[in-house]
Amino acid sequence: RKEVEQDPGPFNVPEGATVAFNCTYSNSASQSFFWYRQDCRKEPKLLMSVYSSGNEDGRFTAQLNRASQYISLLIRDSKLSDSATYLCVVNMGTGFQKLVFGTGTRLLVSP
Amino acid sequence: DTAVSQTPKYLVTQMGNDKSIKCEQNLGHDTMYWYKQDSKKFLKIMFSYNNKELIINETVPNRFSPKSPDKAHLNLHINSLELGDSAVYFCASSRTGSTNEKLFFGSGTQLSVL
Numbered sequence: 001r002k003e004v005e006q007d008p009g010p011f012n013v014p015e016g017a018t019v020a021f022n023c024t025y026s027n028s029a030s031q032s033f034f035w036y037r038q039d040c041r042k043e044p045k046l047l048m049s050v051y052s053s054g055n056e057d058g059r060f061t062a063q064l065n066r067a068s069q070y071i072s073l074l075i076r077d078s079k080l081s082d083s084a085t086y087l088c089v090v091n092m093g094t095g096f097q098k099l100v101f102g103t104g105t106r107l108l109v110s111p
Numbered sequence: 112d113t114a115v116s117q118t119p120k121y122l123v124t125q126m127g128n129d130k131s132i133k134c135e136q137n138l139g140h141d142t143m144y145w146y147k148q149d150s151k152k153f154l155k156i157m158f159s160y161n162n163k164e165l166i167i168n169e170t171v172p173n174r175f176s177p178k179s180p181d182k183a184h185l186n187l188h189i190n191s192l193e194l195g196d197s198a199v200y201f202c203a204s205s206r207t208g209s210t211n212e213k214l215f216f217g218s219g220t221q222l223s224v225l
Contacts, residue, residue, distance in 0.1 A: 032211045043201055043216035044154065087154070091210045097142065098167055099214060101154040 001026050006088050006102035013109055017078045021105045023071045023088030032091035033064055035073050037084045038104065044087055047073075078109045114138050117202045117217035124192060125225055131188045132220045134202030140215070142166070142208030143185035145177060146201040148219070154201070160185055161208045192224045 006023045013019050025033075033050035048055065050062040050071055061074040071088055088102035117134040124130055136143060144167075145157040159167040163179040174190045189196060202217040 043218050044214075045216070046213045049211065049213075085152070093167075093210060095210070096161070096166055097159070097205055097208045097210055097212060097214075098156060100156070101146075103151065103153050 002102075003027065003092060003100045004088055004090050004102040006105050008103055008105060010106040010108050013078055013107070015078055015080060015109055015111055017109075018074065018076045019078060019107065020075075021073045021086055021088070021107075023073075023102055025069050025071070025088075025090045025100075027090070027092050028066075028069060029094070030090045030092060033062075033071050034089040034091075034099070035060075035062060035071075036087040036089050036101070038087055039084045044101075047086070075107075078107075080109050080111065083107055083109045115202055115204055115215050115217040117200075117220055119220060120218065121221050121223075123223045123225065126192055126194060128192050129188070129190045130192060130222070131186055132200055132202075132222075133184070133186045134217055135184050136202075136204040136215070137183065138204055138206075138215060139183075140204040140206050141182055142205045143179065143182070144203040144205075144214070145185065145187050146203060146216075148199045148201060150198070158185075158187075159208065166208065189222075192222075194224050197222055197224045 035047040036044040037047045038044040054063045059076045063072045085104040144159045148154045160179045199219045203214045205212040
C-alpha cells in the first residue's frame with residue numbers, strides 16, 4: 001500500500017462547479033496534513049493545512065478523518081485559475097518534518 | 112527577491128558525467144531539503160539538513176552527495192549520472208524543520224541524462 005494515495009484524475013469540471021478530492025494515508029501515527037497545489041512545470045505551493053476539526057479558506061474546505069485515515073479537499077465555485085494538480089501531503093516524521101506527497105489529483109476547469 | 116533559488120534551471124548531460132545543482136534560501140530558515148519528482152510526477156524526499164546537519168537520507172544511492180556549507184545553502188552533487196536520474200529536482204526550506212511547517216520550494220532543476 002502506498003503511504004499516501006490519491007485518485008490521479010483528471011477531474012474535468014465546468015466553471016462554478018463544486019469538486020471534491022480524497023486522499024488516504026497509511027501511517028495512523030501521522031499528525032500533520034496538508035494540501036499543496038502544483039501548476040504545470042512549477043514548484044508545489046502550500047494551499048492549506050488540514051486540522052482535525054476541519055478548516056475552511058475561502059472557497060476551499062479541508063477535512064480530516066483520523067479513524068479512516070482519510071483527508072479531503074472541497075473546492076466550491078471553481079474558477080479557471082483552479083486548474084492545477086492538488087497534492088495530498090502527510091508528515092511521516094516523528095519530531096521532524098518528513099513530508100510524503102501523494103501523486104496528485106489533476107483538476108481541469110473549463111469555461 | 113526569490114526566497115529559494117536553485118541553479119541551473121535546466122541541465123542536459125551524458126550518462127556517466129558528474130554534475131551539481133546549487134540551492135540557496137534567503138529566508139533565514141534552519142532546514143533545507145532535496146526532493147525528486149520523476150516522470151510520473153511522484154515527488155519524493157531525498158535529503159533534509161538542519162543547520163548543516165543531515166537529518167533525513169531516504170536510501171538514496173551514494174552517487175548523490177548533498178553538501179551544506181552553511182544553513183542557507185544545500186547543494187546536490189551527482190556522480191556517474193544514469194538515465195534513471197532524469198527528473199525534476201526541487202530544493203525546499205522550512206523555518207525549523209518541525210512537523211507542521213510550510214515548505215517553500217525552489218522552482219526546480221530539470222535534469223535530462225542522455
